[in-house]
Amino acid sequence: MKFAYANAKKFEEADYILFGVPDETGSHSELKGVSLAPNTIRKISNERFGIKRGNKISLFQPQQGVLPKIYDYGNVKKKEVEGLAEKIVEARKKPILLGGDHSITYEVLKGISKVKEVSFVYFDAHPDFISSERHYYGSVICDISELKNVKVKQSIEIGIRVPEAEELYNLRKYHVKTITSLELTQIGIHKALERIRSMIKNYIYVSIDMDVLDPAFAPGVNTPIPGGMSSSELIFLAKNTFRLRGVGLDIMEVNPKRDVNDITSQLATSLIIETIAL
Numbered sequence: 001m002k003f004a005y006a007n008a009k010k011f012e013e014a015d016y017i018l019f020g021v022p023d024e025t026g027s028h029s030e031l032k033g034v035s036l037a038p039n040t041i042r043k044i045s046n047e048r049f050g051i052k053r054g055n056k057i058s059l060f061q062p063q064q065g066v067l068p069k070i071y072d073y074g075n076v077k078k079k080e081v082e083g084l085a086e087k088i089v090e091a092r093k094k095p096i097l098l099g100g101d102h103s104i105t106y107e108v109l110k111g112i113s114k115v116k117e118v119s120f121v122y123f124d125a126h127p128d129f130i131s132s133e134r135h136y137y138g139s140v141i142c143d144i145s146e147l148k149n150v151k152v153k154q155s156i157e158i159g160i161r162v163p164e165a166e167e168l169y170n171l172r173k174y175h176v177k178t179i180t181s182l183e184l185t186q187i188g189i190h191k192a193l194e195r196i197r198s199m200i201k202n203y204i205y206v207s208i209d210m211d212v213l214d215p216a217f218a219p220g221v222n223t224p225i226p227g228g229m230s231s232s233e234l235i236f237l238a239k240n241t242f243r244l245r246g247v248g249l250d251i252m253e254v255n256p257k258r259d260v261n262d263i264t265s266q267l268a269t270s271l272i273i274e275t276i277a278l
């Protein structure tokens, strides 16, 4: 089943290339199920984002702007991600990745950064900045920092609320900016957007670990952490960040097995369409 909003029949005619990576080999969670996310998100997008009128489905449109052309490339293996991301950006299109565990973000950025200089805006409850262990979902920022064209010092992590001591040390050492969950509550989404706008000068890759959200909004994750963002706050920040100079987007770590009535998969679709509508 294709993503409900995949309105392009061919790769060539699309502005955005959506693909799934049903892989959780980079996860250290004892809970399994994140690899089910790409197909569950596609299924829920077809079930909940339209109204049947006669024989036709009338799709819900985004709140602001118009949807671009999206092609659903299907699912690919983790080892194919780097090459595919490079091919997409080389063709002046933008990738939308459905994870899978968060370590796959490194593969995409490896591909994109072969073509363009990028910064990242990383929404996550965790800094993912472990350095004592590498190439898994806890070391993503450390792994990314070794990519030549990824500008770590002009990047930011938002929504962080359970850092480990080792990660706090690495954030300072590598000069990665953060807006913690509490800080976001204090300064609000408009100031947060201002901060993103003032610090980022390159193309922007937006990576979303769904555990950045409060468990009330996104229960379908492996590590629900209280005190997170609301759906509206995340949609606002993802959309307005992406509008600045977005080059790619990922939605990671949805676990359909942990979900309640598939609301986390549903939110994944809302996030995608609201973020890329122009």
Ligand SMILES: [Mn+2]
Residues within 6 Å of the ligand: 102, 124, 126, 128, 137, 209, 253
């Ligand atoms: Mn993560």
